[in-house]
Each structure stands twice: as structure tokens, then as C-alpha cells.
């Protein structure tokens with residue numbers, strides 16, 4: 001007497017294990033259907049086989065129908081002739097005999113660019129294999145499931161909560177497999193474990209609907225459990241908690257969830273704490289120049305124009321510090337605006353720590369050792385190399401306030417600087433002479 005999960009041969013028709021995921025079943029069906037399809041297969045029984053394959057797929061691709069199918073291959077006391085022989089149930093993954101097998105369904109959500117897919121893995125699991133299946137489904141869901149709109153977030157949370165609580169455990173399946181296992185342990189005279197399992201089975205029995213309980217077969221199974229418990233008399237112990245709320249699996253998943261949540265919160269807080277510094281940078285205009293008193297005769301500027309250097313660091317003049325002592329700096333410029341040659345000069349040393357070039361419309365992201373720096377920049381259109389910068393039309397400026405790069409606890413304070421004309425720029429700049437640059 002044993003519970004056979006594949007009493008009609010649906011799993012073997014598809015060539016999958018009873019613990020196969022819904023994905024594996026879909027894939028197996030596609031492959032087999034091509035093989036057996038009457039259009040391609042001239043065997044006389046091809047149509048019949050194709051129909052059977054189709055029935056198998058219809059049943060096994062629906063989680064509830066599949067659980068019911070699995071529950072149907074159950075023990076029946078009445079049909080046995082002679083002394084019953086009890087066979088133990090084995091985990092569908094590791095094939096070991098477990099004192100606390102469960103029929104469980106785990107959910108996994110994966111989002112693709114245009115759609116979100118939900119899949120399940122279900123079958124009889126020992127607690128260790130059940131835990132692995134739950135971790136796997138939840139990890140995949142955490143990394144690939146939540147972001148798809150709109151079903152990703154809607155499906156992700158219920159899936160994670162259900163996996164956390166040991167997956168969905170259909171009462172009929174679990175009542176029957178625990179019944180089988182209790183009888184097996186009783187038959188090998190391990191009465192204490194058998195009675196603990198009988199209690200477990202009765203817990204699931206209590207979750208059956210009244211119609212299910214009225215079934216003659218179920219009734220016999222319930223009676224047999226009562227008899228087993230009466231034989232075991234007192235001293236019935238319960239099994240250690242390895243499933244659901246409070247179990248080790250539950251704690252590991254719950255702690256993992258908390259760590260992920262904290263990491264996301266810290267990352268968001270760090271990004272949110274990077275102050276945005278906007279400069280109101282007004283390049284010189286022709287009108288200002290015309291106000292100047294009688295222009296002194298200037299030597300004609302005849303340097304050749306050269307191509308712009310690429311956006312990014314030109315030089316780092318200070319020794320790099322360890323990662324833990326670096327703070328981020330981001331400089332953004334406007335498309336169609338000016339190009340910038342920028343220096344970050346240490347407030348204490350008076351020496352440049354970093355020199356950058358940012359082409360118009362580009363963004364540069366880099367790092368500086370923690371400390372305070374003055375930002376000086378030269379702006380212009382045509383580039384004549386580092387000796388002449390943007391030629392005679394170069395405008396030189398310096399930010400009025402030094403920029404502070406610091407670390408407080410786990411928070412890193414860097415700067416985002418927008419070298420774009422800003423109405424609400426919160427830092428001011430002052431034009432400086434080329435010699436002060």
C-alpha cells in the first residue's frame with residue numbers, strides 16, 4: 001500500500017519527475033507533442049498517444065488540478081487483500097524517507113520586458129528539499145520578479161510570503177501522504193514517530209471540507225489514525241518544527257528578506273543624501289566686454305585650435321585613498337552650452353587635487369578623497385590645449401563656497417554640480433582673473 005503520485009502515468013508520459021516545475025512540464029510537453037503529433041508520426045496509435053499527452057498536460061499544467069491528481073493516487077484500506085504492506089513515501093527530489101514529508105507548491109515570478117510570468121514547483125518534499133525549493137523560488141522572484149509592470153509587484157509579495165510560510169500545502173494531499181508515512185513507521189514498530197505523524201495527519205484532516213471528510217475512504221483513513229493513536233497511548237510527542245512559521249527555513253528566509261530590505265533602504269538613503277549643488281553660471285556676454293574702457297592693444301592670439309579632450313579626469317594630483325575615504329563627485333553640463341575645464345583645489349593645501357574636462361552636454365562621475373575643495377573652472381567654446389585653454393574668450397570662475405566631501409557613519413556626502421544656467425542655483429560663483437585660476 002503506497003501513495004503513487006503518478007497513478008495514471010501522466011508524469012512518465014511527459015518524461016518528468018513529480019517534483020518538476022511548471023516550466024519543465026511546459027518544455028517537456030512541447031518536445032513530446034512534436035514527436036507524437038499525428039501529422040508527423042505515422043504510428044497507428046499516434047492520435048491516441050497525442051490525446052493522452054494532451055490530457056496529461058492539461059492536468060499537470062494547472063497547479064490545483066495537479067495537486068488533486070497527485071492526491072488521487074492514494075492509499076485505500078478497502079481494496080487491499082491480505083495483510084497490508086506499507087511502503088514509505090520518499091522525497092521526490094532526494095528520494096530519502098522523511099519523517100515530515102509535505103506536498104508543497106512554491107511560487108516563482110519572473111518579469112521580462114513585455115510580460116511577467118508566474119511558475120510553480122510542486123510535489124512531495126522532505127523539509128530540506130522543500131527549503132531549497134522555497135529559497136530558489138524566492139531568490140529568483142526577488143531578483144527578477146518584482147520590476148515588471150503591472151504584475152511583477154502584484155505577484156511578487158504574495159509569492160514571497162507563501163514561500164516563506166512553507167509554500168501552499170493542500171490539505172488532502174498532505175493528509176494522505178502523512179497517513180501513509182504514519183502507517184509505514186507504525187509497521188516498522190517506530191510507534192512514537194508514527195503517532196507524532198498521525199497527529200500531523202489529523203491537523204491536515206481537520207482542514208478538509210466536510211464533503212471531503214464524508215468520503216468513505218477518508219473516513220477509514222481517519223479511523224485508522226485514531227486506532228494508531230489509541231495503541232500508542234500516552235506519551236505522544238510532537239515532531240520538531242521544520243515547516244512554516246517559526247521553522248529554521250522560515251527564519252533564514254525572513255532574515256534574508258530583512259537584510260535585502262535594509263540594504264535597499266541604505267542605498268536609497270545614500271543616494272538621497274548626496275546634496276545637489278547647482279551653479280548659476282553666466283558666461284560673459286558681448287555687452288560686458290563693450291563696457292570695458294578703451295581696449296588696450298592686445299597681441300593677436302594666433303594659437304591653433306585643437307580637438308577637445310575626452311570628458312573625464314585629465315589628472316589626479318593627489319594620491320588616491322582607500323575606497324572608504326572617497327566621496328562621489330558628479331558634474332553635469334548643458335547640451336549646446338559651454339565646455340568646462342575644471343579644477344578641484346584643496347582648501348588646506350591650495351593645490352589642485354583633480355583636473356577634469358567636461359564637454360558640453362556631457363556628465364562626468366568621479367571620486368575625490370574626503371576633504372574640502374574649491375571648485376574653479378574655465379569655460380569656452382574653442383579649445384587650444386591646456387596652456388591656452390579656451391583662448392582669449394575663456395571665462396574663469398570660482399565657486400564662492402568650498403565643497404565639503406565627508407563621511408558620517410555609513411553615509412557618504414559627495415556633490416552633484418550642474419554647470420547649467422539655473423534659476424534657483426544654491427551656490428554662487430565669482431569671476432576670477434586667469435592668474436588666479
Ligand SMILES: [Zn+2]
Pocket residue numbers: 091092093094095096125126127128129130
Ligand atoms: Zn529531499
